[in-house]
Amino acid sequence: MRLGNLGAATWPLLALTLAGCVSTRPEPPPAPVTRAKTQATREASPAGDAPRALVPPGLRLDSRVKPVRQAVTLELDPRQETFRGTADIELALFADEPLRELWLHGDELTVEAATLEVNGRKVAVSALPVGEHIALVPEEPVGKGSASLHLEYTGRALANEDTGVFRAEEDGRWYAMTQFEALYARRAFPCFDEPGFKIPWQLTLRVRAEDGAYSNAPVEHEDVGADGWKTVRFKPTPPLPSYLVAFAVGPFDVVDAGRAGRNGVPVRMLVAHGHAAEATWAARVTPPLLEKLEAWFDSPYPFAKLDVLAVPGGPGGAMEHPGLITFGAQSMLGPVEGDSVWRQRMFAETQAHELAHQWFGNLVTMEWWDDLWLNESFADWLAFKVINQWQPGWRWDVRRVESRGQAMEADQLVSARSIRQPIQSSGDINGAFDGITYGKGAAVLAMFESWLGPDAFQLGVRRYLQAHARGSATTKDFFRALSIVVDRDVAPAFSTFLDQPGVPLVSVELQCPKDGPPRLALSQRRYLPLGSPGGQDGTPWQVPICARYTAGGAEGRACTVLSEPTGTLVLDGAKACPEQVHPNADGRGYYHALLAGDGLERLARQGGKGLSVPERRVLMDDAQALVASGDLDVAQALTLATKLLRPEDPDLVEAAVGVVGSVRDEFVPDALLPHRARFVRGLFGPMARRLGFVSRPGESEDLRMLRPSLVWLVANVGQDAVLRAEARKLALRWLEDRSVLSPDAASAVLGTAASGGDAALHQRLLQALRATRNERERELLIGALGAFRDPALSRASLELMLAPDVDAREALPILFNQLSEPPTRVGAFGFLREHFEPLRQRLPRDVSMWLLASGGFFCDAEHRQQAADFLGPRAEQLEGGERALAQALERVDLCIAQRKALRPGLERFLAHY
Structure with missing residues (x-):
């Protein structure tokens, strides 16, 4: 699964950011069927005995009961919230002693009938819901052997969720999809919802005749009834855990992407009605990526078909279900002309990720x-x-x-x-x-x-x-x-x-003794930024270290494993003391490197000569981290960024933009903000003004990808009046004609125009949002509406999260946009405090956890305490909430300490501009 990004492209670019056959035996007679109760935590016992408490098994199910295979039949209409289903599960019982109850998962399901057969004998059974579990209580204990279980139940497909079985409406048409990872298959059918229970599945879907039905496996049989419904039975899957089972129902358009791979599997794109053309890029890149992976594994794609489905109205991210990969529509679909290069490349990367999951x-x-x-x-x-x-x-x-x-x-x-x-x-x-x-x-x-x-x-x-x-x-x-x-x-x-x-922090010091080859003195400790409550206790890492050096004009490479707190790497191939040493060859080591002695100066003097782009990028990332830990002066880091920067290389410009943009506004005294603006304009201004906001014919894709971050930085942090004025004009033109800007450029233009925008521009953007259902345009407009700095306008934007005609999920970036900027941060957090419960109810349950991150944007003790007091009790009510809040508050502590420590160095550096 690739995690969703909540439309992150609209946030400020520098913000903190189913072999085997399933049993087809006839259904057993109704005699042993017992109606399930709606809620039970105590089992009814023989007359005269006290009821026995049912204690669910906890996080993991009883390993003495294992599924062998499962068949599920669902009657599902995406227009309706309720669906009906049956589950037939073959079981193997391994208990040495007779079992008084059998447990499986089932959440938010109403079991209406249950039948159990053990070793060929029917046993009366009660199915009792207990939290996220179902207890199957037979009339008498059951022992070892084989069993079959038949359950009839109902469930709900909610329209404001994105897990379990959920629904979405687009242009008056309804669709139903699934997302079961990690713990949500239990919302669709009773099952053994753990990854270790890997069994064949066979799904049958009863749907309206006009709807399509799709699942992991190819269709085995389809029958249309006189009642306007059809029954679609899919072939059994290979063994799968429950979280990888998937299905979708609705009026999807099907785009044939041909056959791919060693076995010539059919590849199709499934999209909401009317969106077939937008799947062109996805259909183009999926087959060659599949074939590249088959070659790497030297193994064919292990399933019978490959459908890739764009989830209407769904969140970002993707899920690797075998035979039915799903994507958020905005991640997968794009216009045939004028598509975002960033979106295309990120789809390709995410698709490669999901295809790699097939193995x-x-x-x-x-x-x-x-x-x-x-x-x-x-x-x-x-x-x-x-x-x-x-x-x-x-x-x-x-x-x-x-x-x-x-x-x-x-x-x-x-x-x-x-x-x-x-x-x-x-x-x-x-x-x-x-x-x-x-x-x-x-x-x-x-x-x-x-x-x-x-x-x-x-x-x-x-x-x-x-x-x-x-x-x-x-x-x-x-x-x-x-x-x-x-x-x-x-x-x-x-x-x-x-x-x-x-993260290991590896100190590297070049030593050139007269009586031996050059060497690197190494030491390791845990990297801890200023303000961290951590200590240096812990087991030393065994760190594979490779260094690249230049000595006498010749390049060399040396490697070792640093297993102790200190060590030595001898540069045997060096014929002289190296002119420069890069401590992380190819940028493949997972450690921050601190160049001790004159190592950093040597690199700076050479200007990174001979270093690859990944190696230069690693140096910039390390410099940024070492400033945060107090191991490097901020002026040294900014100077290094300028030395390693190559204006003709978009990747290096992007990296330097990241270093400069990482200096938070809170670290810069108000009086020196104009100085920082001049530094930014001096370093990046000529490139940004040359690039501008508008793409030119023949321009490289790399420049189109660089434009949003570079021009945004110069226009906003650099306070470039010319670019700001241009952004305002282009924003107004874009509102009249969407073709004047590429999607990549439109993000920077609208955000820049809105940051200094007035009520008239806010009204124009709001009207445009309410006039369009195009998801890409809405993403851009919401991003812009979150960028206004004026208190009244920023408040009006926040209120969109509660508007009945706006999906709270798509509007959530407004909140985080405003939290990321000091002028709007307090107001945004105040709005969250005022409306936390309505917001939480409007968001999917798993997304509401993200609200806890809101306290992590502050950089002062007063608001940290305010966030802890308000969010603390709410974090206790959410699974995993306490860790999420602890991380948010720790970020505040780090910011407070770094602001205090870094300000003097920043003042000295910026005073020269």
Whole structure:
């Protein structure tokens, strides 16, 4: 799964950011059927006995009862909230002693009838709901053997949710879809909702004749009845865990994308009615990406077909269901002409991620959620690799380094989780879908791949997948496969990064003794930013380190593993003292590097000569982090950014923009804001004004991608009057004619115009929002409406989150836009405090957790306390809420400390401008 982004492109660009047959035996006679109660926590016992309390099994189900296969039939009309279903589950019972109850998952379902057959004998049974579980209580205890269970039930498909079975309306047409990862299949049917229970599934959907029905497997049989309904039965799936089962119902258009891969599987795009043309890019890039992955794995796509579905009105992100990958529509669909380059490339990366899951996660599934990294980290890591192979001109290795930097920013918190975090609650499961599992996990894999060698690493992965195909596996299984191939135990080194949080800070000092070759003196400790409550206790990492150096005009490379607090790396190949040393060759190490002595000055003097773009980017990311930890003066970091910057390279300009933009407004005294503006204009102004807001014919895609962040920075942080005036004119023209700006440019133009905009512009944008149903336009307009600084106008924008004609999910970026800017932050948090409960009720349950992040934007003690007091009691009511709030408040503490420490250096630096 690739996480959604809540329309993040509209936020300020620099803000904090289913082999086997299912039983077809006739239904048993009704005699043993017992009607289920609506709520039960105590079992009715024989007359004269006291009732016995039913105690649910906790986070994991009783392993003595296992499913063998399951068939589900659903009658589903997307226009209606209620659906009906039956579930037939074949079971294997392993208990040494007779079982008095059998447990399975079922949440928000009403079980109307239940039938149990054990070892061929019918047993009367009660089905009693207990929280997110269903207790099956037989009239007498049951022992070992085989069993079959038949359940009849009803459930709900909600229109304001995006998990379980949910519905969406578009242009008067209704659609129903599913999202079951991680704990939501239990909302669609009673089941064993854990990843280790991997079984064949067979789905049958009864739908209206005019609706299409789609699921993981190809259609086995379709029958249209005289009642206006049709029955669609799908073929049995290979073994799947419940969270990978998926289906969709509605008037979807089908776009044929041909056949792909070694087995020539059919590929189709499924889109809401009328949107077929917008799936052109998705249909074009999916087959070659599938084939690239087959080649890397040396294994064909492991399922019978591939549909890719754009979820109408859905959130961002995607989900890797075998045979039915789903995407948020805005991520997957784009206009045939004038599409966003950023959207196209991010779709390709996300599609590569979801396709990689067909092997990592689907063919081989994690045994339990603590090994989620075996899914997500691998999919992210391989997506970067495959995109880089498929489109080398995109230089996606730079995107890998960017993702590494983002993961490190999250990993700097003492409250951060480890990649392989013990799972103790459902909140821990939901919390595992974060930047640590995805970004850090991918970066750690890239580091160990480089250390062990790409070919050996690839052979180890293939061995792991072959050994566990169609089954489940653990981290230990992966380590075993990799260790056999490389003939060394990789577990100890790997585990230091998987099982403890934090980023290593490796100090590197060049030493050139007269009596031996040059060497690097190394030491490691945990990276901690200023204001961190953490200490240096913990196990040292086993850090694979590779350095690249230039000595006497010749380039060299040396590697080691730093396993202790200190160590040495001898540069045997250097014939002289190196002119420069890069401490992280190719940018593949997951550590921040502190160049001690004159190492930084040597790099600056050379201007990064001979360094690759990823290596330059890593230096900029490290400089930014070292400023935050107090290990580098802010003036040194800003100077280094200017030295490593190459104006002709958009990727390096983007990186430098990130360094300069990372200096928060709160760090700069008001009197020096004009000085900072002059510094920004001097460094980036000529490039920004040359680039402008409007794309030119023949312009490279890289420049089109750079424009939004660069021009936005100069126009807003740089206070460039010419660009601001141009933004106002272009915004008014765009409101009349959408073709005057590309989607990428429109984001920067509208945001810039709105930041200094008046009531007239606000009214024009609001009218445009209410006049269009185009999701891309609405995303841009909402982003602009969140950028107004005037208190009355910013308040009017916030009220859109409560407007009946606006989806609160699409309007949520307004809140975070305003929280990210000091002039509107207090007002936005005040609005949240005033309307927290109505907002929470309007948002999907899992999205409401994000509201806890609102307290993390402040940079002063008074508002930190205010956030803690208000959000604390609410965090206690949400699974995983306490960790989310702790992370938000820790960010405030870091900001407070860094503001105090960095201001003097900033004042000295900016005084020269």
